[in-house]
Amino acid sequence: DAGVIQSPRHEVTEMGQEVTLRCKPISGHNSLFWYRQTMMRGLELLIYFNNNVPIDDSGMPEDRFSAKMPNASFSTLKIQPSEPRDSAVYFCASSVQGSDEKLFFGSGTQLSVL
Amino acid sequence: GENVEQHPSTLSVQEGDSAVIKCTYSDSASNYFPWYKQELGKRPQLIIDIRSNVGEKKDQRIAVTLNKTAKHFSLHITETQPEDSAVYFCAASRYDYKLSFGAGTTVTVRA
Numbered sequence: 001d002a003g004v005i006q007s008p009r010h011e012v013t014e015m016g017q018e019v020t021l022r023c024k025p026i027s028g029h030n031s032l033f034w035y036r037q038t039m040m041r042g043l044e045l046l047i048y049f050n051n052n053v054p055i056d057d058s059g060m061p062e063d064r065f066s067a068k069m070p071n072a073s074f075s076t077l078k079i080q081p082s083e084p085r086d087s088a089v090y091f092c093a094s095s096v097q098g099s100d101e102k103l104f105f106g107s108g109t110q111l112s113v114l
Numbered sequence: 115g116e117n118v119e120q121h122p123s124t125l126s127v128q129e130g131d132s133a134v135i136k137c138t139y140s141d142s143a144s145n146y147f148p149w150y151k152q153e154l155g156k157r158p159q160l161i162i163d164i165r166s167n168v169g170e171k172k173d174q175r176i177a178v179t180l181n182k183t184a185k186h187f188s189l190h191i192t193e194t195q196p197e198d199s200a201v202y203f204c205a206a207s208r209y210d211y212k213l214s215f216g217a218g219t220t221v222t223v224r225a
Contacts, residue, residue, distance in 0.1 A: 031211060043158070043203065043215040056212060091157065097211050101146055105157040 004106035006092050012112045018080040021109045023092030024073055033103065034067055034077050035091040043091075049075065050097055082113045116141040118206050120216030128224050133191040135219045137204035140185070144206040147180060147187045148213070152201045161202075162189070194223045 005024040013019055025032045034046040047057040049069045057067070064083070069075040079086055092106045117140040127133045139147075148163035164171045164178045164187065171178050175194075180187040187206075191198055204216040 033213075042217045045212065045214075048212065095211065101207070101211055102160055102163065103148070103213060105159070107157050 004092055004094050004104055006090075006106035006109055008109060009107060010110045010112075012114065013082055014114050015083055016081045017113075018078065019082045019086075019111060019113075021077040021090050021092075021111070023075045023077070023106060025075070025092070025094030026104055027073070029094035029096050029104075030072070031095045031097040032069060032075050033093040033095075034075070035093060035105075037089045037091060037108070046077070046090075079111075082111075084113045087111055087113050116144060116206055116208070116212075116214035118204060118214045118216045120204050120219055122219060123217065124220045124222070126222045126224060127194050129194060129196060131194055133189075133194055133198070133221055133223075135189045135202055135204065135221075136186060137188070137206075137216050138184075138186045139206040139214075141206070141208060142182075142185065143208045146207045146211075146213075147178070148205050149176075149178060149189050150203045150205065150215075152203065152218075154200075158203060191221075194221075196223050196225055199223045 007022045030051050032049045036044045046059045047067045052069045067077045089108045089110050091108045093103050095103045120137045145166035150158035151161045152158040162173050162178050164180050175192050177190045199222050201218045201220050203218050205213040207213045
C-alpha cells in the first residue's frame, strides 16, 4: 500500500486566493482526519470523517475552511479566501475505527500564503 | 476535552545514554496512548502505542509505561543513536478515536 497520499506537497499562493488540498486515505481505512501543524500551536485536529461523514469539525478555524469526503478514497480541504495566518503544514491521516485505531499520516502539504 | 501536556520541550543526550519523555493527560476516560516520531520535514510516524489495560510495552530500544491512577505515561529510549534525533509527540484518546497531541519534545542525540 502506498500509504496516505496528499497533494500538492507544496503550495504557494497569494492572500485572497482559493486553496484546495487533496488526500487519498489508505485503502480500507474508514476514518480520515485533517490536521494542521504550526510551531505555535503544534498539531491541531481540524476535522474528522467516519465512513465519509463529518463527525467532528469543531477544530475548523472559521467559515473560510471547508472539507469534503465524497467517497471512501478521496477528501479535500478548501480554504477560501486564504490568509497569511493560514500558512502551515496540513496533514491528512487515516485509520480503521473499530479496529486497532493506529493513525497513519500523509506527507503533508506545506502551504504558504503571501 | 482532553488536554495532554508533554515535558521536556527539548532534550539533549549523549549517544548511548537514555532519553525519557513524560506526558500527562486530563481525561480519565482516555484509553489509547500512542507515540509519534517526526523527523525534520517528514510526517509523524507511529513508533509505539499502549492501551489502558497494559502498564508497560517494549519494542527493542523503546518502551512506554502508563500510570492510569496518576494519568501519566512516558517514553523511554535506551542506547540512543544519532538517528533517534527527532521531535516526539505523545497523544491520548478515548473511545471516540479523537487523538489529542502533546506539544512535542525535540530530542538531540550528541555523537
